[in-house]
Amino acid sequence: MKTFLNLVICEHCDSVYRRGVPAPGEVAHCAQCAAVLYRASRLDVEQWLALTAAAVVAFMIANICPVVRISLQGQHNEAALWQSVAALAHGAAAPIAVPMALCVILVPLMQIVLLVWVLPFARVGRRAPGFAPAMRILVALRPWSMVEVGLLGILVATIKLSSFVEVAPGAGIWATAALTVLLIVIAKRDVQGLWALTERAAPGPMAPA
Amino acid sequence: MSLPPRARQLGVVGCHACGLVCEDKLDETGHADCPRCGAALHRRRPDSLARAGAFLLAGMIFYIPANMLPVMYTSLLGSGSDNTILRGVVEFWKAGSYGIALVIFTASVAVPCTKFLVLGLLLATCRRRSRWARRERARLYRLVEFVGYWSMLDVLVVAIVAALVKFQALSDIEPRLGILFFGMVVILTMLSALSFDPRLIWDGDDTNR
Numbered sequence: 461m462k463t464f465l466n467l468v469i470c471e472h473c474d475s476v477y478r479r480g481v482p483a484p485g486e487v488a489h490c491a492q493c494a495a496v497l498y499r500a501s502r503l504d505v506e507q508w509l510a511l512t513a514a515a516v517v518a519f520m521i522a523n524i525c526p527v528v529r530i531s532l533q534g535q536h537n538e539a540a541l542w543q544s545v546a547a548l549a550h551g552a553a554a555p556i557a558v559p560m561a562l563c564v565i566l567v568p569l570m571q572i573v574l575l576v577w578v579l580p581f582a583r584v585g586r587r588a589p590g591f592a593p594a595m596r597i598l599v600a601l602r603p604w605s606m607v608e609v610g611l612l613g614i615l616v617a618t619i620k621l622s623s624f625v626e627v628a629p630g631a632g633i634w635a636t637a638a639l640t641v642l643l644i645v646i647a648k649r650d651v652q653g654l655w656a657l658t659e660r661a662a663p664g665p666m667a668p669a
Numbered sequence: 670m671s672l673p674p675r676a677r678q679l680g681v682v683g684c685h686a687c688g689l690v691c692e693d694k695l696d697e698t699g700h701a702d703c704p705r706c707g708a709a710l711h712r713r714r715p716d717s718l719a720r721a722g723a724f725l726l727a728g729m730i731f732y733i734p735a736n737m738l739p740v741m742y743t744s745l746l747g748s749g750s751d752n753t754i755l756r757g758v759v760e761f762w763k764a765g766s767y768g769i770a771l772v773i774f775t776a777s778v779a780v781p782c783t784k785f786l787v788l789g790l791l792l793a794t795c796r797r798r799s800r801w802a803r804r805e806r807a808r809l810y811r812l813v814e815f816v817g818y819w820s821m822l823d824v825l826v827v828a829i830v831a832a833l834v835k836f837q838a839l840s841d842i843e844p845r846l847g848i849l850f851f852g853m854v855v856i857l858t859m860l861s862a863l864s865f866d867p868r869l870i871w872d873g874d875d876t877n878r
Contacts, residue, residue, distance in 0.1 A: 461691055461692050461694060461701065461704050462691070462692040463689055463690065463691050463692070463704055463705065464681065464690040464691075464692075465689075465690075467681065467690040468683075468688065468690065469676050469681070469682075469683030469688075469690055471683065471685065471688070471868075472807055472810070472811070472867045472868065473675075473807060473867065473868055473870070473871040474675045474676045474677065474683070474868045474871065475672070475673040475674070475675055475676075476673055476674050476675065476676050476679055476681065476690070477673055490673075491672065491673055492672055492673060492804075492871065493803070493804060493807040493867075493870075493871065494804060494807070494808070495807065495811065527829070528829065528833060530833050530834070532836055532839060532840060533839060535836050535839065537833055537834070537835055537836065538833070539829065539832035539833045543832045544825070544828040544829040544831075544832040545828060546832070547828055547829075547831040547832035547844070548824075548827070548828045548831065548844050548848075550843070550844075551843050551844055551845070552844075552845060552846040552849065553844045553845060553846055553847075553848045553849035553852075554849075555849060556824060556844075556848060556849045556852040556853075557828075559852060559856055560821075560824060560825070560828060560852070563818075563821060564825070592687075592705070592706045592707050593707070595686070595687060595706055596686045596687070596706055596707070596708050599686050599687075600686075603814075603818065603859065603863060604818075606818055606821055609818060609819055609821045609822055609825060610825055612772075612819075612822055612825075613821075613822050613824075613825030613826050613828075613829055614825075614829060616769060616772060616773065616822065616826045617825075617826045617829040617830045617833070619766065619769050620761075620769070620826065620830060621830060621833065621834065623764065624745065624840075625834070625840075652687055652688045655687050655688070655689070655705065655706070
């Protein structure tokens with residue numbers, strides 16, 4: 461099967477374009493439907509890898525440390541993200557705990573793990589073993605990663621409770637905020653660019669464009 | 670300005686997972702995998718309208734119990750009450766917390782209802798192969814894709830509040846069945862948006878389909 465590395469297809473309307481080299485900060489839009497075709501990467505792989513390492517640390521703190529601590533008449537209570545998910549698992553609404561755990565904990569974790577696996581190889585222009593499935597999973601996971609919603613949820617819950625209990629932020633909330641920003645930078649971006657970055661070293665039946 | 674050619678006219682197909690542009694041999698072979706990443710190649714997402722319509726209908730049906738049933742049970746110093754989503758919004762509004770009432774209203778009423786309307790409109794116009802306002806409809810689709818998952822906010826707030834407020838006799842908060850339906854609405858409408866193929870918006874002119 462012939463492939464055309466010099467072409468790009470708008471995934472929103474199927475228009476075909478010749479792929480250009482965008483200047484730093486430039487974004488190519490589809491002339492027909494105005495969707496983003498591709499954009500210049502603001503990060504090189506090294507910076508990307510460094511931010512992914514930071515995301516590992518932020519993820520651990522966000523999921524171990526309590527996000528909020530409340531006190532009512534001398535009694536204290538605190539909860540981490542996973543305890544919030546566990547709280548859903550009791551009672552009539554229990555099944556919703558599964559997608560919740562996926563969206564705020566497991567999917568972000570998988571995104572970070574997969575990037576930690578593929579990026580060190582990409583840094584030296586190579587494709588990691590299992591690169592293709594890893595990249596397919598990264599693309600499929602993207603809509604289901606919801607740490608930013610988790611952060612807003614923590615804030616709304618805090619305000620909601622502040623009317624009748626004393627509320628104090630825990631270390632987890634700062635880590636969740638950091639993780640939100642890091643995940644947007646490392647995983648919401650155009651991971652497909654890694655294919656082009658590692659193109660030259662890939663052996664196989666690729667037709668030259 | 671002349672519009673760019675479409676993939677179908679050039680006999681190419683774009684891989685939905687890695688973006689590679691491949692020669693379209695689906696007519697001869699029936700099934701083909703992307704030579705680069707191994708994902709199955711499709712000209713359009715399979716059974717797009719039927720799947721998106723089914724998910725949307727299921728989501729709309731679940732939205733009724735999501736609003737009628739309580740999402741959370743609050744007991745404070747012995748007196749318990751069931752809360753629905755809308756009652757929570759009204760209580761915040763009456764208490765003078767307009768900002769937080771608006772955030773919850775947006776996430777739990779405005780966003781899901783907008784999704785129902787927009788996806789319904791897109792499905793109806795694409796079924797009729799309408800050429801009306803295509804750029805605007807393409808924008809609407811991207812809007813739905815972008816805002817859709819923020820509705821998960823309510824589920825998270827209930828989870829966090831329920832995890833925190835555990836003071837035996839003094840006060841207790843438990844999730845209730847409504848939140849399960851609400852979470853299902855969010856997931857089903859996300860699946861509907863993911864199944865819908867925005868390229869169908871532009872397929873009105875093709876007579877050979």
